[in-house]
Amino acid sequence: MxxxxxxxxxxxxxxxxxxxxxxxxxxxxxxxxxxxxxxxxxxxxxxxxxxxxxxxxxxxxxxxxxxxxxxxxxxxxxxxxxxxxxxxxxxxxxxxxxxxxxxxxxxxxxxxxxxxxxxxxxxxxxxLAPLGALSVPNWYVRFPCTVPDCGHPVTLEIKQDQTKLWMRSKHGKVLTASCERCESTYAFDPATIGYVRRDDGGADSDT
CATH class of the missing domain: 3.40.50.10140 (Toll/interleukin-1 receptor homology (TIR) domain)
Structure with a gap:
């Protein structure tokens, strides 16, 4: 995709x-x-x-x-x-x-x-599924980490189909993606893939 x-x-x-x-x-x-x-x-x-x-x-x-x-x-x-x-x-x-x-x-x-x-x-x-696909293809969102002085690329991979995403949302569960550099975690609403929050990690952004 x-x-x-x-x-x-x-x-x-x-x-x-x-x-x-x-x-x-x-x-x-x-x-x-x-x-x-x-x-x-x-x-x-x-x-x-x-x-x-x-x-x-x-x-x-x-x-x-x-x-x-x-x-x-x-x-x-x-x-x-x-x-x-x-x-x-x-x-x-x-x-x-x-x-x-x-x-x-x-x-x-x-x-x-x-x-x-x-x-x-x-x-x-x-x-947008490829012709002949047996299942809905994985989607992803890639964005720079918003922690000051970090900016490392973060990727949210969406591996579940829409039905499972909707159920996660209805049960108050989020999708998460983490920055490999500063270990901050980003949460997204599974239904809309809308941004929910950022939880900052304890690691130094240079590590």
Missing amino acids: TGEQIYVSHAPGDLELVQELFSTVKNFPFGVHITFEAVESGRSRRRLEGRLANSDVVVAVLTAASADSQWINQEIGYAVAKGIPVLPLYDDERCRGGFVEDVDGVTIDRQEPSVTIFNLLSRLRSE
Whole structure:
């Protein structure tokens, strides 16, 4: 799992929602292209065609705000024509139509965003699995240790499938990763892979 590209097609009014739902996804070692982040940085949406064409999955965010968006419809149609999987992320079944009417997607739960993030990660793990894989591939998050004067790379390996991760979260258990240099331990929510806390180790950071 490295180098995969995810293109997120959404309406301008859904940017804040999209950023919240993809905050964890962006920690994984693949590209996440959120359309209106690029537009706000000065790129025109028309010039994002290259990112769309090179994506491995297109996530179409379908809400009341996107109901009349010609861009989202065009980007879905483009992806389908190119054979790129489209994952609908929607508020209501009525928001789906056209090419994605019968495509299994993820319902947005605005009251429990952690549930949406978990289901989104589940579908992405499935969509990005190598062809012929017998099980969902391991994922990982790599980041620099945040202890002052350390900065050593830390890797959180995610070896369990989504069902087991959800059960760990429901039972209040966390996933952990440790820094080999300073022995600090980082805890993450298994459902969303969101950061929970850091427990500093007793070893000197130079050892």
